[in-house]
Each structure stands twice: as structure tokens, then as C-alpha cells.
Amino acid sequence: MFGRVPKKSDTTKYYETLGASKSASQDELKKAYKKAAIKNHPDKGGDPEKFKELAQAYEVLSNPEKREIYDQYGEDALKEGMGGGGPSHNPFNMYESFFGGVFGGAGSSRGRRQKHGKDVVHTLKVSLEDLYNGTTKKLSLSRNIICQKCKGKGSKSGISGRCYGCQGSGMKFTTRRIGLGMIQQMQHVCPVCRGSGEVINEKDKCPQCRGNKITQEKKVLEVQVEKGMQHGQKIVFEGQADQAPDTISGNVVFVLQLKEHPKFKRKFDDLYVEHTLNLTEALCGFQFVLNHLDGRQLLIKSNSGEIFKPGQSKAINNEGMPHHQSPFIRGRLYIHFNVDFPNSGIISSEQCRTLETILPPRSSKRLTGMELDNCEETTLHDVNIEDEMRRKQQQQQQRYREAYDEDDEPSIPSVQCAQQ
């Protein structure tokens, strides 16, 4: 009686499905649907296919606009989208808004617009060695996936009922009068169905996911940290975030976070390292081994006769960071030299005279007795200038605070008095 493929001009099938006459009122159609839906509900051993047909028929006939199109042109016209002009071209959306209070229908989720799931962002700590050499990090993450057993329907029969709390919209509106004829409308997630718009009969719930439509999955992601990647760079796994019904899964995003290196600093593709020479090395030459980030040993040495001054920098080409995506191109390695001077008292006056024969002559000439008589004696004290400055600043702040408090003082007791 109810053929799966309707004839083009069939304008009676929906009425026959519901068991209503072509002239039935909205109320009669509703009653007819209710009766048939209860009788054919899969929970009570009804045929799910028939149940779907009922839902489809009622969806169209309960909408006056669609009913008119159906009455004139049949089912195909509706499928071809002639039902446009209403708030929605999709018969399932329309159906949802019409279905309140009545039993469930099948396939309601088909018509919903897909939401975009949230991206999940993790920070991934990496060492400078990791960024220099490249590495693979395995990370175990758990996420929600669509239940495999029920294919995300949440029920054994594949049927879910409309939530009575929100009429299937998943959202609830409350209105509040805020005076002078003004009404504020607020929208919030339906607490009954938690936004899904559906409720599932207890007996029909999928045993795997208990009607939640989703289950947990543990997944190991292999994060490829490529040579030359930067601090803050993102590695994206598209669509690997939580799955949910009617949702396009978001991405899992790893943001690289560089751990500070005890020796090397990085700026773009260049590396910076500090090295302290003692005075003999600075004056007479040096050589030392620098362990690079890939374990190679670089021999660093001065040229013969070369003197290194405190704060001087030198560069070695192609020993910086590999350039991301063209790792054979590398930046420079800069070495900043400090010079550690010997401690006081280490050189005797005799040795000083020897040094004077090698080093440049003193720039200050010896003062005569007369010149000395005209001067006042002074004492040089040891000082840590940074500490000194910090202490001075603190003192100044303290003084400022005290001055401020004094100004305020009369008002404090008066407030206390007022409270008593």
C-alpha cells in the first residue's frame, strides 16, 4: 500500500500513511499522527520504517505551506525545495519546530545544521635540541568519539524522541519583564536533553554509550617536530578533537613551548652563546671545545696574536639553527666573549714592572710633590653598583609611601569613629 518510491503526482500517500482524510484539520492530523506513532513506535515492536514514514508525512502536513505544495505537486516538489520561503528549506528543520509534545520521530538529526566543534589546544614543551635536530613526540590523548555500536544515534532502534523540555530545539528561552513594556529574552541550553534536543527511551538506550551517543577513545598522536621550528609554532591535527553528533570535529593543536637552554639562546635562525676567557687567554690566545646541539664538538680558537676584549662577539657561519623546511640552510652561531680579570694581589710590584715592559705605557704621568700637595686624599670603596641602585630605589619608594600615608592619616580614624 505504501510504496517506497512515490509516483510523481501522488498527493494522497501522506494522508494514507497517517490514516487521515485529505480534508483533515490540523488537530485531526495531529491526533492521527499521535495514534499511529504510538502504535508503530519501535520501542513497542513497531516497524521503524513505518515510523519514519509517519514522521515524514506529519512533518509535511502539519505545515500549511508544505501541505499546500504537497496537495498540488506531491512529494517530489517538496524534495526539490519548492517548500522554500519559510524559515527553512529543510523539511527536517521545519518538522522539528512543529513536533512539540508528541512522541518521537526518526532521522531528525539529518536535517540539523552541522556545528563546528572546538579546537583542543595543548602546549608541547620542546628543548632547543629538539628544534635543532627534529623529533617525534608520542602523546596519548583521550577524546570523545561517535559511538560505534549505535553510530551516534544513542538508541538500539536508531530512534530518538523529541525532548519535551525544549521541543527538540536544544535551547530554552525565558522572557523577563524589565519594566516599561520592555522584555528581555534569554536563551540557554535545555537542561533536560543538555542541548541535544532529543531524549531516548530507557529500554532503547544503546548499551555501549548508555544513550550518550559518544564514547571515549584513547589515541596516540605522533607529533612531528620538524627541524628549525619556532617557539610558539602550531602543529595541527585536523578534525582530531572530540567528535559529537551533527558536529564537524575541531582540530587538536599543539603549540610548541621552548624550554630555556642552559647554554644556547636562539633568535630566529641564529644561536648565541657566551664564553668567558681569562686574561691570559684574552691576551695570548685560546682554544676550547663547544658541544653543539647535535652532539658535534666544535673547536673554537683564536688567531695567532689576536687579543679579545671584554664584550666582543664573533660569528661562525652555518652553525646556527636549521631553517624550517629548508634545514640545509642554517643561521650563524654568535659567541659573546667575557674576560675574567685576575684577582687583586696576584701580581707583585716586581711582576708589574715586567708587565710594563710588555704592555703599553701608563697614560697617567707621575705627579710631582707640589702637585700632590695641592690635592685632597680620597678612598675608593668596593661597591656593587646594581645592588646600590636597587637599594636607593626602594628607599625612595618607602619615603613616597610614608608621605602618602601621612596625608591620608586624618581620614582613617574618622571613618572608624563613624562606624562605632
Ligand SMILES: [Zn+2]
Ligand atoms: Zn551507542
Ligand SMILES: [Zn+2]
Ligand atoms: Zn531539551
